[in-house]
Amino acid sequence: MSIREVAQRPGPFASLYIDAEHDTEDAERQRALRWRALAERLAAEGASEQMITVLGDAVTGGPPEPGRAGRFLVADAESVLIDRGLPGRPQPDIVRVSPLPYLLPLIEHEAGEVPHAVAVVDRVGSDMYGVDEHGEVVEESVEGTGHPIHKVRHGGGWSHRSMQRRVEETARRNAGEVAEELTRVAQRVHAQVVVLAGEADTRSAVxxxxxxxxxxxxxxxxGGRAEGSGDSELDDTVREVVTEQAGRQRAEITARFDKAHGRDEGLAVTGVSETVCALLAANAENVLINADALGDRTIHMDPGPLRDPAALGAPGTATGTTCRADEALPVAALVRGGTVTPIGAETALREGVGALLRYA
Structure with missing residues (x-):
């Protein structure tokens, strides 16, 4: 389920961002002990028995997976809606039960993973894959001369995105045919960057x-197509290129915000109240959030209008409901077709939040 779909669902939600390292000899026992402590925290936060049960099944079910640093889960009253492995280990674990899902950790992760395509080429053919905006390796099946080439779908995490050996291509394909296939893959995932590896002459021709x-x-x-040609090194290189591209994109957005903020036409606002008003007017194209600066700030209003894309107007104060801003702002942006850009201290945002507007 996409984060936009989760954002529109009714609550309450339990959100977990937890340490999921399993590189110890007693990994199974440690996992059980960690879950027991997490279940107690969930119960103390008001999670229902069903929430705790479905999350427990997800966290403790199946064998431990070595190398996973962190794990992000969101569940509603019936089922687990999101379950993703994320890099980095949260310190400490984050456990929340609230009317809105806490989506910011996943948004921060996806902000560093722009859609991209990768191809390793030589004079015989190519291996390639594309990664979409959700970090999924898309399925692709291309008919080559003589035999089909099957691309296999894999779920997120860099370890799952390494080059997978496809069905061997037996026919020689020229650079034009490889380029045509790569163009289709890149267009399908809306790639922002294409990484070309392999033989230098063929790479240049493609x-x-x-x-x-x-x-x-x-x-x-x-990287190369021969067995043992440094796939792990290629993965590291692709990670660097994608991270750089994500940084470029973030820099472009912050530059737009800095240029627009304070101008007479008013195409940027800053501050929690101003950003909420822009969101409820469906006028926020991009919400910029500095999570550290935003901190534990809250919004005093019913969460219903925040997750309802048809609800327009100014935030009301008649309700007694208080929502965390780091939960409410991403939800309101996502359900109204906007985007969220996590940033650091490179742009000064009052109360840690601002928005680029669609119109003045």
Whole structure:
């Protein structure tokens, strides 16, 4: 389920961002002990027995997976809606039960993973994959001369995105055919960057033959199609390129905000109240959030209008409901078709939040 779909669902929700390291000899026992402590915290926060049960099944079910640093889960009263492995270990674990889901950790993670396509090429053919905006490797099946090439779908996490050996391509394919296939993959995932690896001459030829993708094309020296040709090094290189592209995108958004803020036409606002008003007027194109600066600030209003894309108007004060701003603002942005850009201290935001507006 996408985070936009989760944002529109009625609460309450339990949100967990927990340490999920399993690289110890007694990993199973440690996991059980950690879950017992988490279940006690969930109960203290007001989680229902059903919430605790479904989350317990998700956290303790199946064998421990070595190497997973963190785990992010969101559940409603009936089922687990999101279950993702994330890099980094939250310190301390985050456990919340509230009317709105806490989606910011996943948004922060996805903000560093722009859609991209990767191809390793040589004179014989290519291996390639594309990663969409949700970090999923999309399925692709391309008919080559003689035999089909099957692309397999994998779920998030860099370890699952390493080059997977496809059905062997037996026919020689020229750079134009490879470029045509790569163009389709890049367009399908709306790639912002295309990474080309493999033999230098073929790499250059494919680069020159690529169709219109709207993506930045980066040639890299690591990686090859032969068995044992440094797939892990290629993964590291792809990570660097994607991270750099995400940084460029964030810099462009913050530059737009800095330019617009304070101008007469008023195409940017800052502060919690001003941002909420823009969201409820369906006028926030992009919400910028500095989580550290936003902290534990709250919004005094019914969560219903925040997750209802048809609810327009100014925030009311008649309700006695208090929502956390770091939960409410992402939900309101997502259900109204906006985006959320997590930032650091590179832009001064009053109360840690601001918005680029669609109109003055």
């Amino acid at each position: 680069h020159g033959a690529l169709g219109s993708t709207g993506a930045r094309v980066v040639e890299v020296e690591t």
